[in-house]
Amino acid sequence: MRVPLEADVRAPARASDLPVAALGIAAVAAWLWAFLVTDRVAILGALLAVAAIAFVLAQRSAVAKRYGLALARRPRMGVAFAAIGVLAVAAALHDQPYPLLMLCTVMLFVVACIGLDIQTGYCGIVNFAGAAFFGTGAYTAAVLAKQGVPHLFGIVCGAIVAALVGSLLILPVLRTRGYYAALVTIAFGILFSTFLEVNNALGGPQGLKLPGIDLFGWRFNRDVDIGGASASFYVNYVVLALALALGAYVFSRRVDRSWIGLTFDAVRLDETAAAAFGIGIARAKIIAFTLGNFLCGLAGAVYAMMQGFIAPNNFTFGESLILVSILILGGIGNPLGIVPAALIIIVVPQKLQFIQEYRFLLYGILVVLILLFRPEGLLPRPVRRYFPAPR
Amino acid sequence: MDPGVLAQYAFNGLMLGVIYAMVAVGFTLFFGVLDVIQFAHGDVVMAGAFVALATYLALHGLGVAVPGLVVIVVACAAALAMALLGALIARYLVLPLRAAPAFNTLLITLMLGSILRELVRLFYPNGSNPQPFPRLLPTASVNLGNFTLRLDTTILLVVGLATIFVVNLVVRRTRLGLAIRAVAQDSETARVMGIDFQRIVLVTFAIGSALAGIAGVVYGLYYNEVNFDIGLLLGVIGFSAAVVGGLGSIYGAIIGGFLFAALQTIGSVALPVSSAYNNVFAFAVVIILMTWKPTGLIAEPTSERV
Amino acid sequence: MTQPRQSTASVVAPLLACHGLTMRFGGLLALDALDLSVASGEILGLIGPNGSGKTTFFNVLTGLYRPSAGRVEFGGRDIIGASPQQVCRAGIARTFQRSRLCLPLTVFDNVMIGNHLRLDHRVSFNVLRRGALRRQYDECVEAARSLAATFNPRLSSRLFEAAAALDMIDRRRVEICRALVNAPRLLLLDEPSAGMTRGETRELMDDILQIRAARGELTIVIIEHEMNVIERMTERCVVLNYGEKIAEGPFRVVASDPAVQEAYLGQAVAEA
Ligand SMILES: Nc1ncnc2c1ncn2[C@@H]1O[C@H](COP(=O)(O)OP(=O)(O)OP(=O)(O)O)[C@@H](O)[C@H]1O
Ligand SMILES: [Mg+2]
Numbered sequence: 009m010r011v012p013l014e015a016d017v018r019a020p021a022r023a024s025d026l027p028v029a030a031l032g033i034a035a036v037a038a039w040l041w042a043f044l045v046t047d048r049v050a051i052l053g054a055l056l057a058v059a060a061i062a063f064v065l066a067q068r069s070a071v072a073k074r075y076g077l078a079l080a081r082r083p084r085m086g087v088a089f090a091a092i093g094v095l096a097v098a099a100a101l102h103d104q105p106y107p108l109l110m111l112c113t114v115m116l117f118v119v120a121c122i123g124l125d126i127q128t129g130y131c132g133i134v135n136f137a138g139a140a141f142f143g144t145g146a147y148t149a150a151v152l153a154k155q156g157v158p159h160l161f162g163i164v165c166g167a168i169v170a171a172l173v174g175s176l177l178i179l180p181v182l183r184t185r186g187y188y189a190a191l192v193t194i195a196f197g198i199l200f201s202t203f204l205e206v207n208n209a210l211g212g213p214q215g216l217k218l219p220g221i222d223l224f225g226w227r228f229n230r231d232v233d234i235g236g237a238s239a240s241f242y243v244n245y246v247v248l249a250l251a252l253a254l255g256a257y258v259f260s261r262r263v264d265r266s267w268i269g270l271t272f273d274a275v276r277l278d279e280t281a282a283a284a285f286g287i288g289i290a291r292a293k294i295i296a297f298t299l300g301n302f303l304c305g306l307a308g309a310v311y312a313m314m315q316g317f318i319a320p321n322n323f324t325f326g327e328s329l330i331l332v333s334i335l336i337l338g339g340i341g342n343p344l345g346i347v348p349a350a351l352i353i354i355v356v357p358q359k360l361q362f363i364q365e366y367r368f369l370l371y372g373i374l375v376v377l378i379l380l381f382r383p384e385g386l387l388p389r390p391v392r393r394y395f396p397a398p399r
Numbered sequence: 400m401d402p403g404v405l406a407q408y409a410f411n412g413l414m415l416g417v418i419y420a421m422v423a424v425g426f427t428l429f430f431g432v433l434d435v436i437q438f439a440h441g442d443v444v445m446a447g448a449f450v451a452l453a454t455y456l457a458l459h460g461l462g463v464a465v466p467g468l469v470v471i472v473v474a475c476a477a478a479l480a481m482a483l484l485g486a487l488i489a490r491y492l493v494l495p496l497r498a499a500p501a502f503n504t505l506l507i508t509l510m511l512g513s514i515l516r517e518l519v520r521l522f523y524p525n526g527s528n529p530q531p532f533p534r535l536l537p538t539a540s541v542n543l544g545n546f547t548l549r550l551d552t553t554i555l556l557v558v559g560l561a562t563i564f565v566v567n568l569v570v571r572r573t574r575l576g577l578a579i580r581a582v583a584q585d586s587e588t589a590r591v592m593g594i595d596f597q598r599i600v601l602v603t604f605a606i607g608s609a610l611a612g613i614a615g616v617v618y619g620l621y622y623n624e625v626n627f628d629i630g631l632l633l634g635v636i637g638f639s640a641a642v643v644g645g646l647g648s649i650y651g652a653i654i655g656g657f658l659f660a661a662l663q664t665i666g667s668v669a670l671p672v673s674s675a676y677n678n679v680f681a682f683a684v685v686i687i688l689m690t691w692k693p694t695g696l697i698a699e700p701t702s703e704r705v
Numbered sequence: 706m707t708q709p710r711q712s713t714a715s716v717v718a719p720l721l722a723c724h725g726l727t728m729r730f731g732g733l734l735a736l737d738a739l740d741l742s743v744a745s746g747e748i749l750g751l752i753g754p755n756g757s758g759k760t761t762f763f764n765v766l767t768g769l770y771r772p773s774a775g776r777v778e779f780g781g782r783d784i785i786g787a788s789p790q791q792v793c794r795a796g797i798a799r800t801f802q803r804s805r806l807c808l809p810l811t812v813f814d815n816v817m818i819g820n821h822l823r824l825d826h827r828v829s830f831n832v833l834r835r836g837a838l839r840r841q842y843d844e845c846v847e848a849a850r851s852l853a854a855t856f857n858p859r860l861s862s863r864l865f866e867a868a869a870a871l872d873m874i875d876r877r878r879v880e881i882c883r884a885l886v887n888a889p890r891l892l893l894l895d896e897p898s899a900g901m902t903r904g905e906t907r908e909l910m911d912d913i914l915q916i917r918a919a920r921g922e923l924t925i926v927i928i929e930h931e932m933n934v935i936e937r938m939t940e941r942c943v944v945l946n947y948g949e950k951i952a953e954g955p956f957r958v959v960a961s962d963p964a965v966q967e968a969y970l971g972q973a974v975a976e977a
Contacts (some may be wrong), residue, residue, distance in 0.1 A: 184690075285821050
C-alpha cells in the first residue's frame with residue numbers, strides 16, 4: 009500500500025477545520041481521562057476496544073489521513089495540541105492523585121523509551137540495560153538530594169551520570185556488534201541491579217527515600233491552590249513530565265529528521281557501506297548511546313523524586329525488557345508509537361491488579377506475538393521527511 | 400593457603416566449569432547451524448532442572464525409590480523434555496524469523512527466556528522461592544586433609560564430561576554430525592546436496608537443549624537447590640564462554656566454560672570483598688572479556704566478507 | 706607467465722599506484738604481489754575468473770581489508786592502513802558487487818549517505834539551526850535531483866520513495882549516484898552489470914559514459930565479467946588469476962593472450 013505523500017493531500021487551511029480538530033483532541037483527551045480513571049475491567053476493555061477500532065478506522069479513513077498529514081505539516085501545532093490535551097486531562101483529574109501519578113509515570117517512561125529508541129531504533133545499538141540507566145539517574149538524584157544539592161541540579165546530574173556510566177560501556181559497545189553488544193548490555197543490566205542489592209551504601213535491597221522536588225522554592229509535593237480549588241500535588245509533576253516528554257519528542261524528531269538521523273540509519277543498516285562513504289561509525293554510536301542514556305537518566309531522576317522511594321527491584325533486567333517491549337509494541341524507530349505502547353504496558357497492569365503479578369509473562373508473550381506477526385509494531389516507522397511539506 | 404582448601408576450590412571450579420561448558424556447547428551448536436544466539440538457553444537449563452525436580456516428586460509420590468533408577472529416569476525426563484522444547488523453539492520462534500533482522504531473533508529468544516522464568520515462578524508450587532533439590536547420588540566421601548572428595552560430585556563431574564564427549568562424538572563421527580557440520584559450513588551448499596536443512600536445525604537444537612537439560616540436573620544435584628532465575632547467569636556466562644572460545648567450535652566452548660569457572664573461582668578466593676559480590680564480579684568479567692576479545696581468545700581475527 | 710605489456714597510459718605520475726600488494730586469508734593468497742597503476746582520467750578494466758581477487762583488490766584499496774604486504778599510493782599519498790573513512794576523504798568512491806543500498810531509506814537518503822563528507826553533522830547545527838539545515842537540505846535535494854536526472858529523469862521524480870520500491874537497474878543507478886555525488890577522483894565499480902539484462906547493461910554504461918563526459922576528470926576502475934562491456938568501456942585492462950596479474954593491455958590484445966584464455970578455460974573446465 010502506498011502511503012500518500014504529504015504533498016498529495018491538501019492540508020486544511022480553512023477556519024472551519026479548527027472546530028473539527030478541537031473535537032478530535034477532545035475525543036482523545038476524553039478517552040485518556042476515562043482510561044486513567046476507570047477501575048472496572050469491563051470499562052477498561054471497552055476503552056481498549058474503542059481505541060483499537062478507532063485506530064483501524066483512522067488508518068482507512070481519508071479524513072483522518074487528511075488531518076494526520078495536516079498535523080504532520082505543522083509539527084508545532086501537534087505539540088501544542090498534545091500539551092493542551094494532557095493539561096485538560098490533568099485538570100479533569102486534579103483531585104485524583106492516583107491517576108495523575110500514572111499519567112506522570114507514563115510520560116516519564118515515554119522519555120526513557122525515546123532515549124532507547126535513539127539508540128536501538130535509530131542507530132541500531134541494542135541496549136538491554138535501559139532500566140540500569142534509568143536507575144543510575146534515580147540513584148544519583150537520591151544521593152544528591154540527600155546531600156542537600158539543589159534538586160534541579162541533582163536531576164540534571166542524574167542524566168549526566170547516566171550518560172557517563174554509559175561511557176564506561178561505550179568501549180564494549182563500539183567493539184562488539186549484534187548479539188555480542190546485546191550480551192554486554194544484558195550483563196551490565198544484571199550487574200547493576202545485583203550490585204544495588206548487595207551494596208549497603210546505597211540502601212541495599214531496602215532502597216532509598218527521597219524528598220519531593222523543590223524548584224527554586226516551589227515545592228512540588230504540596231497541593232496546589234488554583235483559584236480556590238485545591239489540586240493534588242501530582243499536578244506539578246504532570247507539568248514537569250509533560251514538558252520533558254514533549255521536549256524529548258521534539259528533540260528525537262529533530263535528530264531523526266536531520267543528517268544525524270540519516271547517519272544513524274546508515275550505521276544501523278550497513279556499517280561497512282557507511283564507513284566506505286566516510287561516516288564515522290564510532291562517532292555516530294557514541295552520540296546515539298550518550299543521548300539515549302542521558303534521556304533514560306533524566307527520566308529516572310524525576311521518577312525517583314516523584315515516587316519518593318526507590319529500590320533495586322525497580323531497575324532489574326526484567327524492567328529493561330519492559331522498556332524494550334514498549335519500543336517493539338509502539339513500532340521501533342517511531343517515537344510517536346511509544347505513547348500508546350507506554351499507556352498500554354504501564355497502565356493496564358496497574359488497573360488490573362490480578363494481572364500485575366503476571367505482567368512479565370504477559371509482556372513476554374505479547375512481544376513474541378508481535379515479532380512473529382507484526383514486527384513493525386503499532387505505528388510503523390515512515391520514511392524520513394526532513395521538513396514538513398516538501399515541494 | 401592450605402593445599403587442601405586450594406584443592407577444594409579447584410575441584411569446585413572444575414564442577415562449575417563442566418556446567419558452564421555444557422551450556423556453552425549448546426550456544427556453539429546453534430550458532431554453527433543458524434548463526435543465531437538462543438538467548439533463552441540458560442533458562443532451558445533452569446527448565447530442565449525443574450522438569451527433573453517435578454519428575455522426582457512424581458516418582459516419589461508413586462513410591463519408586465530405587466536410587467540408581469530414579470536418577471536415570473529423572474535425567475532422561477529432563478533431557479527429553481528439553482530436547483522437545485529446543486526443537487519447538489527452533490521450529491516456531493527461530494526459523495520463522497530467519498529473514499528478519501538479527502535483532503528480532505535476539506529479542507524473541509530473550510523474551511522466551513523471560514516467559515520460561517515467569518512460568519516457573521508463577522506456576523511451579525512456591526516457585527518464587529528456591530526449591531530444594533534432592534540428593535539422588537551416593538554421598539560417601541573421603542577426607543584428604545582439608546579436601547573432601549565426595550562421591551556424588553565426582554560422579555557429576557564424570558557424567559558431565561561424558562555427555563559433552565558424547566555430543567562431540569556425535570557431531571564429529573556420525574552421519575548426522577556430518578550433516579550438522581555441512582550445514583554449519585555452508586547451509587546453501589548443504590541444501591543443494593540434498594540435506595534437509597530444517598530437520599538438521601531442529602535436531603541440532605534438540606541435541607543442544609537436551610545437553611542443557613542434563614546440565615540443569617547436574618546443577619540441581621550439585622547445589623541441591625534450584626531457583627527460577629538461575630538461567631540468567633548461566634545463559635550469560637554460557638554465551639560468553641562460547642564467544643571466548645570462538646563461536647562455532649565445540650572445543651572452544653569447553654575451554655571457554657572452564658576459563659570462566661576458573662576466573663570466577665579465583666575471583667571468589669582472591670577478591671577481598673564478600674561473596675555477595677560473586678555475581679557482580681562474574682558479570683564484570685563478561686563485560687571486560689567481551690571488550691578485550693570481542694571475537695574470542697582462540698579464533699584468529701577474520702575480516703568480514705564484503 | 707607473459708611479460709607485462711607496455712602500458713598505453715600517459716607518462717605523467719599515475720593517480721593510483723600499487724606495488725607488491727598482497728592479501729592473505731589464512732592459507733589463501735587472494736592477492737599475490739600485485740603491481741598495478743591507473744592513470745588519471747583512464748577507465749581501467751579489471752577482469753579475471755571467479756575468485757581471482759578482484760573484489761578483494763577493491764576491499765584492500767578502500768581500507769576494508771588491511772593487506773598483508775605492499776604499498777598503495779593514491780594521488781601521491783600512501784593510503785595503506787588508512788581507514789575506509791580516510792580513503793573516502795582522499796577521493797575514492799565505490800559500488801559493491803552485491804547491492805548494499807539501504808532499502809528502507811529513500812533514494813534521496815541513500816544518495817546523501819554518499820554525500821556525508823559535505824554535510825554538516827554537528828548535533829547543535831542539526832537540532833537547533835533548522836533554518837540553516839533547511840538551506841543545506843534544499844541545495845542537496847537540487848544536487849541529488851540533477852544527478853539522478855543525468856541517469857534517468859524518471860529516477861529524479863522518485864527521489865522520496867523508498868529504495869526498496871525500485872527495480873534492479875534503478876537501484877544500481879542509485880548506488881552509482883551515491884558513489885558519484887561527492888565528486889570522487891576515482892570511482893570503483895564492482896560488476897555494475899550483475900543481475901541485469903543486456904539492454905539494461907547497455908543503458909547503464911551509456912549513463913556512466915555520459916556522466917563522465919559531463920564531469921571531465923573522472924577515473925574509473927571497473928570489474929566486469931561481461932566482456933563486451935569491457936571492450937566498449939575500457940582502453941586498457943588488467944587480468945587477474947589467483948590474485949596474480951597475468952596480463953595487461955587493450956582488451957583485444959589481452960583477450961587473445963594464451964595465458965588469459967587458459968585461465969578462463971580452466972574455470973570453464975572446472976565448472977563443467
Ligand atoms: N573475508 C574473506 N575471508 C576469507 N577469504 C576471502 C575473503 N574475501 C575473499 N576471500 C577469498 O579470496 C578469494 C578472492 O575473492 P574475491 O571476492 O576477491 O574474488 P573475485 O575476483 O571478486 O570473484 P568474483 O568474480 O566471483 O566476484 C576467493 O577465494 C575468496 O574466497
Ligand atoms: Mg567479486
